[in-house]
Amino acid sequence: AQSVTQLDSQVPVFEEAPVELRCNYSSSVSVYLFWYVQYPNQGLQLLLKYLSGSTLVKGINGFEAEFNKSQTSFHLRKPSVHISDTAEYFCAVTAFFGNEKLTFGTGTRLTIIP
Amino acid sequence: EAGVAQSPRYKIIEKRQSVAFWCNPISGHATLYWYQQILGQGPKLLIQFQNNGVVDDSQLPKDRFSAERLKGVDSTLKIQPAKLEDSAVYLCASSDRNRDREAFFGQGTRLTVV
Numbered sequence: 434a435q436s437v438t439q440l441d442s443q444v445p446v447f448e449e450a451p452v453e454l455r456c457n458y459s460s461s462v463s464v465y466l467f468w469y470v471q472y473p474n475q476g477l478q479l480l481l482k483y484l485s486g487s488t489l490v491k492g493i494n495g496f497e498a499e500f501n502k503s504q505t506s507f508h509l510r511k512p513s514v515h516i517s518d519t520a521e522y523f524c525a526v527t528a529f530f531g532n533e534k535l536t537f538g539t540g541t542r543l544t545i546i547p
Numbered sequence: 548e549a550g551v552a553q554s555p556r557y558k559i560i561e562k563r564q565s566v567a568f569w570c571n572p573i574s575g576h577a578t579l580y581w582y583q584q585i586l587g588q589g590p591k592l593l594i595q596f597q598n599n600g601v602v603d604d605s606q607l608p609k610d611r612f613s614a615e616r617l618k619g620v621d622s623t624l625k626i627q628p629a630k631l632e633d634s635a636v637y638l639c640a641s642s643d644r645n646r647d648r649e650a651f652f653g654q655g656t657r658l659t660v661v
Contacts, residue, residue, distance in 0.1 A: 537589035
């Protein structure tokens with residue numbers, strides 16, 4: 434089984450400042466990793482995913498994440514945030530083989546301060 | 548391509564009443580998921596279908612929750628009778644395991660039990 438830990442439940446950041454949202458995972462098998470974003474009263478939208486290859490993954494809206502196998506981490510970063518980035522961010526993991534169900538972390542609420 | 552469709556968007560019921568949610572996945576997606584997202588938490592998998600068969604329902608409270616996916620396309624999730632703690636957003640998602648295991652989410656149904 435897999436599990437995900439998002440260490441920060443809330444992250445306030447000033448507009449145009451950089452941000453990092455932390456995600457650590459646990460699994461006994463190889464995994465795929467995802468970051469989803471959820472805007473108020475909306476479903477989840479995929480930001481980016483790591484499947485294999487380069488450990489630095491670029492996604493939509495200027496976000497990127499780095500897979501670190503030794504640290505079992507998949508932290509999300511953006512060099513300069515905007516008001517429109519205010520949302521809930523979820524890290525998720527699924528096994529490389531077998532059942533493809535997603536296991537989610539508890540989420541990080543990103544609040545952008547004007 | 549059309550996304551995952553869910554209805555209704557919002558539902559308010561009294562405790563002990565019954566309620567049903569409907570989901571139409573992306574065409575051709577064999578895997579369908581129902582997730583429960585309680586306020587402030589990450590989505591929790593309730594049930595996973597592969598075509599019209601159940602793959603995982605280990606976290607479905609079977610004394611009150613039921614789900615079906617007739618003909619391997621649309622799905623219905625039912626709660627009978629509802630409890631106050633069932634207040635949550637119910638998210639439907641679908642995926643094609645041959646396409647990077649990415650899950651596509653509907654906008655969700657927000658259930659309030661009073």
